[in-house]
Amino acid sequence: MSLEVLSPGLLTTVQDLGRRGFRAFGMPLSGALDPFSLAVGNLVVGNSPGAAGLEVTLAGLGLAFRSERLVCVTGGDLSPRVNGRAIPCWEGVLLREGDVLTFGGAGPGGARCWVCVGGGIDTPPVMGSRSTYLRGKLGGYKGRRLERGDILPLGVPDILSPRGEGFAVPGELRQSSIEGPAVRVIPGPQEGHFTEEGIEVFYNSSYCIDPGSDRMGYRLQGPAVHHREGADIISDAVPWGAVQVPGNGLPIITMADGQTTGGYPKIAAAISADLGLLAAAAPGDSLSFRRCGLGEAAAASRTLKESLDRLRVLLAGYRSRPPRSVPKADRGALRLHFDGGSFDITWEIIGREGR
């Protein structure tokens, strides 16, 4: 019931959907940088959308499976292979005990991927979440990035988890990554702190993600955005996606591990539905910003929610098709978790037709 880390890659951490309820105490949310991709992968392997998976950055992870599990890799294509043979992303793949899952490098299709495993990564929750908060040295696996030799405990998979083998998430339900994306933003609470020319520059420039960017924030290189007077405000809340502009005029996008409060004016903030586009971008990639309204943001969020609902329906149909092999035993028992309830089902073959 575990995974062994053969090689940790550049940066691999345990992440779920984040540590909610403590931002008032200065604790960042953390969690997968693309919550939608993590949720999709979890649904495919039969987990709840917020189960913990692995967030793989750019390259190099190698895992040995010590038990049979359904796996789904979502997000960018980091060339996953099982025992050296390429496997598809966004698809349920059954791994046997002893199988080795490795990742090559990131192509243009995204800088990060999420590895979801039936039963989820079962490290102890800290303050209600398994997400790793690197700077706080807590959550995930011992509060740190994975290292060679780490043994990750796995939870008990849903009984129907293996039935998702071969299920491919339809293209329109995948988070697609775009080269040089135009990230949709809503004008921020301190837009008035910037000159008209500064705002113009912000929306009409292409910015390059600085190598010093991480899960706390993306620093951008490009044309400076000028303030009207001074770059200090009385510190207030800084949500994930908020774009702060310090005195040098170079925007910083706050990410999941970012400080909960800050004292730079916020010119704009990315909409929730476009956080996945940011997660797919790597240092050196370029992006730009496009002004959008609350209505468009709400519609985009609704689309994501409907995608997950649609996926649930497709999966239910897929899992209920006849299994490839008929059980050989003539009786058995299983536990089914469904709609918030647990059901014990016992079965027995009382007669066979034909022959």
Add this chain to the structure above:
Amino acid sequence: MVPRRAGEDAPRLAWCGDACLVAEFGDVIDPRVNSRVQALGVRLATLAPPWLVETVPTYRSLAVYVDPWEGPRDEIEVLLTRLAISAKGEPSPPAGTLCVPVCYGGAWGPDLERVSLHAGLEPAEVVRRHSGGRYRVFMMGFTPGFPYLGGLDPALETPRLENPRGLVPAGSVGIAGRQAGIYPIESPGGWNIIGRTPLVLFDPGREPPFLMATGMDIRFVPVTAEESEDIARLGRGAAP
């Protein structure tokens, strides 16, 4: 936008993305403004609408995090305005009082001298004024469990260090401009460090993990290095 009637002194509402609505009660650090922020936070938490994720109170604004998949935006704005108008600026009672033992100066407070020079006061007088103050936790941020304290004696105002330290030890008690604060975990920082407390402000394995919360009253009590070590041994156990 939300219609406002004259004289009701409604907060300015501004979205910061589609998942965070900020209610701003002013642009000053002022206890009355801060108590309105906290009053709105309490009212909203009591009502617990289904779209509410959590709130973050700061000096002069309340950030209301909402589920981007739920909740009609205009309804959220209307409700917030209504609650805010009824949350008048009466000073809210403290959410509790905590005495924080501090060992001032020496290796524990490397910037006591700097503050003393800047204020033109003897170090002992700096300690007397700092520990004589009554502080309120106005907000928390920066690192998990870091309290921003209002109530510093104006004579002790000292600008931040020009070169921030790479690592400030956990428990360090600092001053930055008019603000006072305490570092809960070892982290970089540019505040003037005048002492250290043996209390553990943040321990994720403890229930509750945070020693302080917004709205609490804080007092500092000078202790000797030996007393500080005793407190660390006996009491809440200082971080190793």
